[in-house]
Amino acid sequence: MSEKVLMKGNEAIAEAAIAAGCRHFFGYPITPQTEVAAYMSKRMPKIGGVYLQAESEVASINMVLGAGAAGVRVMTSTSSPGISLMAEGISYIAGSDVPCLIVNVERGGPGLGGIQPSQSDYFQATKATGHGDFHMLVFAPSTVQETVDLISDAFDLGDKYRMPTMILSDGLLGQMMEPVELPEPKEPVDNKDWAAKGHQGKRTHNVVNSLYIEPKELEDLNIARFERYKKIMETEQRAEEYLVDDADIIIVAFGASSRISHSAVDMARKQGIKAGLIRPITLWPFPEKYIRKHIGHAKAFLSVEMNMGQMVEDVKMVVAEKRPVHFFGRTGGVVPTPKEVLGQIVKLNGGDC
Amino acid sequence: MSKIIGERPKALLDIPLHYCPGCTHGIVHRLVAEVIDELGIEGKTVGVASVGCSVFTYNYFGCDMVQAPHGRAPAVATGVKRARPDDVVFTYQGDGDLAAIGMGETVHAAARGENIVAIFINNAIYGMTGGQMAPTTLPGMVTQTTPYGRDTSVAGNPIRVCELLSSVNGVALAERVTVDCVKNVKAAKRAIKKAFEYQMAGKGYCIIEVVSTCPTNWGMSPGDSIQWLRDNMLPYYPQGVYKDVGEGEQ
Amino acid sequence: MPKVIVDNDRCKGCEMCVIACPKKILSLDHSVTNSKGYHPAHVNDESACIGCGSCTIMCPDCAIKVEVD
Numbered sequence: 001m002s003e004k005v006l007m008k009g010n011e012a013i014a015e016a017a018i019a020a021g022c023r024h025f026f027g028y029p030i031t032p033q034t035e036v037a038a039y040m041s042k043r044m045p046k047i048g049g050v051y052l053q054a055e056s057e058v059a060s061i062n063m064v065l066g067a068g069a070a071g072v073r074v075m076t077s078t079s080s081p082g083i084s085l086m087a088e089g090i091s092y093i094a095g096s097d098v099p100c101l102i103v104n105v106e107r108g109g110p111g112l113g114g115i116q117p118s119q120s121d122y123f124q125a126t127k128a129t130g131h132g133d134f135h136m137l138v139f140a141p142s143t144v145q146e147t148v149d150l151i152s153d154a155f156d157l158g159d160k161y162r163m164p165t166m167i168l169s170d171g172l173l174g175q176m177m178e179p180v181e182l183p184e185p186k187e188p189v190d191n192k193d194w195a196a197k198g199h200q201g202k203r204t205h206n207v208v209n210s211l212y213i214e215p216k217e218l219e220d221l222n223i224a225r226f227e228r229y230k231k232i233m234e235t236e237q238r239a240e241e242y243l244v245d246d247a248d249i250i251i252v253a254f255g256a257s258s259r260i261s262h263s264a265v266d267m268a269r270k271q272g273i274k275a276g277l278i279r280p281i282t283l284w285p286f287p288e289k290y291i292r293k294h295i296g297h298a299k300a301f302l303s304v305e306m307n308m309g310q311m312v313e314d315v316k317m318v319v320a321e322k323r324p325v326h327f328f329g330r331t332g333g334v335v336p337t338p339k340e341v342l343g344q345i346v347k348l349n350g351g352d353c
Numbered sequence: 354m355s356k357i358i359g360e361r362p363k364a365l366l367d368i369p370l371h372y373c374p375g376c377t378h379g380i381v382h383r384l385v386a387e388v389i390d391e392l393g394i395e396g397k398t399v400g401v402a403s404v405g406c407s408v409f410t411y412n413y414f415g416c417d418m419v420q421a422p423h424g425r426a427p428a429v430a431t432g433v434k435r436a437r438p439d440d441v442v443f444t445y446q447g448d449g450d451l452a453a454i455g456m457g458e459t460v461h462a463a464a465r466g467e468n469i470v471a472i473f474i475n476n477a478i479y480g481m482t483g484g485q486m487a488p489t490t491l492p493g494m495v496t497q498t499t500p501y502g503r504d505t506s507v508a509g510n511p512i513r514v515c516e517l518l519s520s521v522n523g524v525a526l527a528e529r530v531t532v533d534c535v536k537n538v539k540a541a542k543r544a545i546k547k548a549f550e551y552q553m554a555g556k557g558y559c560i561i562e563v564v565s566t567c568p569t570n571w572g573m574s575p576g577d578s579i580q581w582l583r584d585n586m587l588p589y590y591p592q593g594v595y596k597d598v599g600e601g602e603q
Numbered sequence: 604m605p606k607v608i609v610d611n612d613r614c615k616g617c618e619m620c621v622i623a624c625p626k627k628i629l630s631l632d633h634s635v636t637n638s639k640g641y642h643p644a645h646v647n648d649e650s651a652c653i654g655c656g657s658c659t660i661m662c663p664d665c666a667i668k669v670e671v672d
Contacts (some may be wrong), residue, residue: 354672355671355672356670356671356672357608357668357669357670357671358654358656358659358668358669358670358671359656359658359659359660359662359665359666359667359668359669360668361665365665369612369613370663370664372663373615374615374616374617374641375617375618375619375663376617376663377663378663379662379664379665380660380661380662380663380665383663383665460667506636533660535623535657535660535661536624538660538661538662568617574618575617575619576618576619576621576622579619579622
């Protein structure tokens with residue numbers, strides 16, 4: 001389809017998943033992503049798919065585990081507190097090597113927090129989703145179009161590496177409307193020979209499981225999984241570079257913060273400040289390659305986030321004290337303005353705001 | 354021409370069961386496997402293992418299996434069944450899994466009329482973790498966490514799951530059976546078979562509650578446990594059909 | 604005449620078969636200890652076996668079979 005349609009971020013998530021061949025959605029309403037479920041509830045029955053409103057996010061993620069274990073493309077969508085509820089299920093999904101897509105349309109936290117956008121689930125998404133050693137492939141779109149494109153990749157890569165994947169969106173991106181070009185729809189394919197779907201008398205049984213009582217067996221499984229993660233870290237890092245090649249002050253920002261920072265960089269350049277932006281598109285694997293290659297010429301890095309300082313720790317780790325790394329953030333649902341970010345750039349460049 | 358009575362059913366793999374001597378899990382596993390054999394459905398059956406003493410059911414049954422988190426088997430089974438509606442899906446759960454941590458998932462799967470069979474092992478105690486109180490522990494019953502006997506004013510009352518679920522629209526069959534003697538084992542098998550047949554006819558959620566023993570954590574021999582079950586469990590958890598939509602309805 | 608076959612290694616000496624047998628011809632064989640440390644069941648008087656299969660129905664471990672004509 002080459003024509004563009006105006007779509008709300010949350011609805012585009014649903015449409016993109018369907019285009020990727022997903023026919024199973026299990027979810028629970030929570031602001032600011034309920035439109036994903038509502039849209040799915042209308043679309044899925046019309047295309048022979050399954051939309052089921054579960055009784056909770058706990059039930060949702062376990063339905064995702066079941067459907068994923070049975071070998072189909074499946075997704076759920078929620079917002080921050082819902083991811084906390086899903087933590088156990090996601091750990092089991094990762095420990096069972098089941099692919100699936102989880103969308104987090106972030107809101108203010110912790111606790112009940114607020115319903116306005118934030119980025120305060122970065123740690124949760126990239127380091128501490130649930131118990132045990134595991135990762136999800138985490139993507140951070142910054143436009144509705146990118147959300148659509150990344151969903152397709154998330155399903156493909158999740159199947160390829162047999163792991164859960166996440167789209168880390170936020171309330172801003174979920175609610176905004178932008179023109180999108182939807183991809184060519186793919187039909188669902190039933191080709192997972194490891195799945196628990198009924199052996200039809202043709203093979204021994206498949207067991208989709210995460211319990212391994214023998215320590216050596218469990219260690220071996222973890223090591224094998226981390227070999228896959230290593231491959232991902234080497235080959236799947238993604239980021240966008242904007243005016244970085246000669247930059248003195250390099251902003252690192254993802255999602256909504258990156259759009260604000262993009263404007264701030266333009267404003268800074270107009271004032272003669274050599275500012276640039278590295279916009280991580282994968283949060284896990286963290287795009288260290290993109291940061292590392294610019295350490296030599298940068299004067300300072302500035303992580304701009306809608307939280308109390310989370311991704312900045314990863315930036316600091318990569319920069320390894322070779323250059324100063326600073327943080328600027330607003331949280332609680334407060335969205336920083338380009339002018340505020342510009343003020344930070346100016347300060348780092350040695351000037352007054 | 355001689356024949357052998359008591360052959361292991363094909364759907365039960367030839368693996369030594371880890372259960373305690375005299376634990377009735379073994380009987381119920383065999384009954385479920387016999388039903389799967391008789392209905393010829395092993396190739397299209399997916400079982401969902403839960404967490405408790407029966408956590409290793411994924412090793413024992415010959416059909417495809419999925420391991421669920423504690424209490425979540427009905428939700429996992431829902432995911433499997435919605436993805437593979439032509440498959441036969443069952444859960445195998447203990448009293449903590451189905452009626453404590455998993456009560457929400459149980460009630461909602463029942464209310465959805467989810468076409469799954471729940472095999473519910475009620476032995477009034479948490480076996481795997483060493484004998485703590487279960488939602489089905491009887492008043493006055495001594496367990497590791499009710500060392501002076503269950504005091505209902507502090508620890509609440511036991512839950513009768515079949516009775517509870519019988520009020521839920523969506524439940525096609527809720528039957529309580531036991532396995533203390535040959536007659537009751539045969540009746541239990543008939544109930545389990547009916548549940549699987551109801552699923553294949555699309556009638557809705559079926560639960561077969563099997564009043565069972567736990568000799569180790571009850572602190573008695575298997576033989577004495579059978580008697581204790583008759584004297585104490587069955588009066589509180591009577592055998593019977595609590596809901597049956599019948600052959601015609603859905 | 605029916606023949607009772609016990610899998611000595613699978614039997615856990617739980618005595619469910621002993622209790623179930625209507626002819627009371629089963630008991631644990633204390634002269635045998637299997638690899639798990641259990642005394643398996645055995646038949647005391649095979650000629651009295653009526654081939655009812657009650658033992659096989661009550662065994663939790665598929666450890667006892669009866670061959671009948």
